[in-house]
Amino acid sequence: MLNVVAAVIHNPQGQLLIAQRPLHKHQGGLWEFAGGKVDADETPEQALVRELQEELGIQATEYRRLLTVEHHYPDKSVRLQVFRVTRFTGEAHGAEGQPVLWITPAQFADYAFPAANGPIIKAALLPEKYHITPEPHEVGGDLVAWLTPRITQGMFVCLRAKTLAKADYLTLAQQVAVICQQRQAALILHYHVDLLVDVPLAAGLHLTAQQLHSVQSRQDLGLAAQHYLWVSAHNITELNQAWCLGADAATLSPIKNTVSHPEQTGLGWPYFVACVQQAKLPVYALGGMLMQDTHLAQHYGGQGIAGIRGLFS
Numbered sequence: 001m002l003n004v005v006a007a008v009i010h011n012p013q014g015q016l017l018i019a020q021r022p023l024h025k026h027q028g029g030l031w032e033f034a035g036g037k038v039d040a041d042e043t044p045e046q047a048l049v050r051e052l053q054e055e056l057g058i059q060a061t062e063y064r065r066l067l068t069v070e071h072h073y074p075d076k077s078v079r080l081q082v083f084r085v086t087r088f089t090g091e092a093h094g095a096e097g098q099p100v101l102w103i104t105p106a107q108f109a110d111y112a113f114p115a116a117n118g119p120i121i122k123a124a125l126l127p128e129k130y131h132i133t134p135e136p137h138e139v140g141g142d143l144v145a146w147l148t149p150r151i152t153q154g155m156f157v158c159l160r161a162k163t164l165a166k167a168d169y170l171t172l173a174q175q176v177a178v179i180c181q182q183r184q185a186a187l188i189l190h191y192h193v194d195l196l197v198d199v200p201l202a203a204g205l206h207l208t209a210q211q212l213h214s215v216q217s218r219q220d221l222g223l224a225a226q227h228y229l230w231v232s233a234h235n236i237t238e239l240n241q242a243w244c245l246g247a248d249a250a251t252l253s254p255i256k257n258t259v260s261h262p263e264q265t266g267l268g269w270p271y272f273v274a275c276v277q278q279a280k281l282p283v284y285a286l287g288g289m290l291m292q293d294t295h296l297a298q299h300y301g302g303q304g305i306a307g308i309r310g311l312f313s
């Protein structure tokens with residue numbers, strides 16, 4: 001397996017950098033995330049910094065792991081360790097003569113990428129906060145009315161309503177799906193695997209840790225490639241299982257002690273750090289999170305925070 005690092009690079013305008021692969025190279029002519037092969041004597045982090053200097057003339061100064069993708073092309077197998085680069089010095093340009101572009105998230109559909117890049121593009125578009133809804137009865141019964149002013153562009157909204165019967169959940173999901181579409185937000189259905197076909201506007205599915213143990217593969221869930229699969233995990237074993245299943249992101253909980261689950265002791269940030277260092281998929285800290293924990297979770301290697309009470313404004 002060829003070890004490769006690649007970088008999802010952000011600029012302060014919210015754009016992402018893509019580069020065109022030289023025609024004579026593997027997957028030539030297609031667009032990619034800058035990066036290249038990890039040398040034998042290098043860590044992935046060293047390779048990342050070196051490749052970005054060589055290919056773009058920039059010095060990466062703030063980055064964290066995003067995901068690992070293993071892909072088998074007919075002629076070679078690659079392991080892409082992808083980083084999110086959030087700060088750099090210098091001006092990015094095609095230092096090897098290759099065309100480079102800053103594009104908005106909506107523009108990804110306009111460019112052709114190698115087959116391995118599907119999950120990378122999805123991960124690149126993940127938000128730094130994952131919004132899980134309260135139960136309808138916790139907000140006076142009318143969750144649609146409660147959500148309507150709160151859903152904004154780019155949000156990922158996980159519709160979690162364990163107290164509702166399946167039929168009521170479906171009705172609610174169809175209503176929330178329309179609001180999400182209007183706001184360009186992504187609706188993630190929770191638990192009800194078979195309802196995805198009834199809510200074509202939904203962007204994906206969120207499995208409980210218990211469901212994770214009973215599902216064999218992503219295919220069994222009837223998900224299309226563009227659907228997001230989220231998983232609730234509570235330890236590193238479940239994070240690994242989630243990656244093997246082809247999940248796109250996971251929550252790790254409970255990080256802190258919470259009012260909602262007083263019987264569970266928080267895992268704590270040191271455990272969060274240990275998990276995200278080994279995880280091959282984007283991880284969100286969940287359990288007692290407040291807005292101000294976002295940067296802390298990212299500093300510790302997570303993609304951000306997930307939450308119910310602390311997150312919706």
Ligand SMILES: Nc1nc2c([nH]c(=O)n2[C@@H]2O[C@H](COP(=O)(O)OP(=O)(O)OP(=O)(O)O)[C@@H](O)[C@H]2O)c(=O)[nH]1
Nearest residue numbers: 004006025026027032033034035036037078114116117
């Ligand atoms: N850098 C990069 N490589 C990718 C991406 N997607 C993908 O499948 N690859 C594959 O991963 C491998 C990385 O190779 P590379 O050509 O960038 O390696 P490199 O910069 O060290 O170049 P060189 O040794 O050819 O000069 C290639 O087989 C390429 O097709 C991507 O988004 N970025």
Ligand SMILES: [Mg+2]
Nearest residue numbers: 034035036037
């Ligand atoms: Mg390269």
